[in-house]
Amino acid sequence: MRIGQGFDAHRFASEDAPRELWLAGLRWDGEGNGIEGNSDGDVAAHALIDALLAAAGLGDIGALFGVGSDAHGAGMHGADMLRETVAHLREHGFTPVSASVAIVGNRPKIGRRRDEAAAALSAAAGCPVSVTATTTDHMGFTGRGEGLAAIASALVGESVD
Template sequence: MGGGTSIGQGFDAHRFAPDGAGRELWMAGLRWDGQGEGVEGDSDGDVAVHALIDALLSAAGLGDIGTLFGVGEDSLGAGMHGLPMLERTADHLRAHGFVPASASVCVIGNRPRIGARRRQAEEALSAAAGCRVSLTATTTDRMGFTGRGEGVAAIASALVGNPSGIPGAAL
């Protein structure tokens, strides 16, 4: 039985914390100072990383972020920043015989403005995921919760390889 590749998709969305809540804004593995409040959530709320984690796990058939880290304020992921979560996800894939090959993430929202730090974010995501990760961003032209500035969302696609061809087999 030969190896192969598979693709997965992930999505995440979070509401911005109210003004004065003191939440740092984390996106695509980076802290964005001066861009307003961060998002509500048990972890840092980095929707770009969370969508990427779901895409990687989906491609490998290993569930989703809740399967790996749990859900809620007492979960393994509570209080964690995105990049360590992404590193742990990549390790989990490798332990099950899968290798991240490439990924793409699109952030949907009015802030933060990704363009100025795109390269830095791509480097951070790529290092943590163990594969090339491209990052894009868009707005919804004032439509929906992201367009009204109530929150931010991200969608991701990931390609993983299974060199052994046996799901769950260690390399």
């Protein structure tokens, strides 16, 4: 068994450039503008991807999907990126076992959709994923409502042939 950690943070998009809000594999209608990024900006999925890759010793999200508007991951949803990451792990002899994601920000309120978010991430990751959320009591960019962050831990096992 191997464990890895991942982190991601993005600012909310400008009101001049409206975007859908995607978080933890779900679209959050009516919760304000979405997150800036070349993909959908799903910080929970991105942190989980980094945690899985770190656990397997396979780099990070930028190494797998590239960086920038012309990258492989540009325009992708976080859940699709997560499924592709799991396929990459399996190709390299690793299987996700369990994971946890903590979302940091003022909005959206995760509690009302926590089970749905955990189910979406679990389905994409192929293992149980727990989801928690917190605020920073008005400190930092997440506390000021400028964006979201997430931290994740993942446990992977080496596949037995």
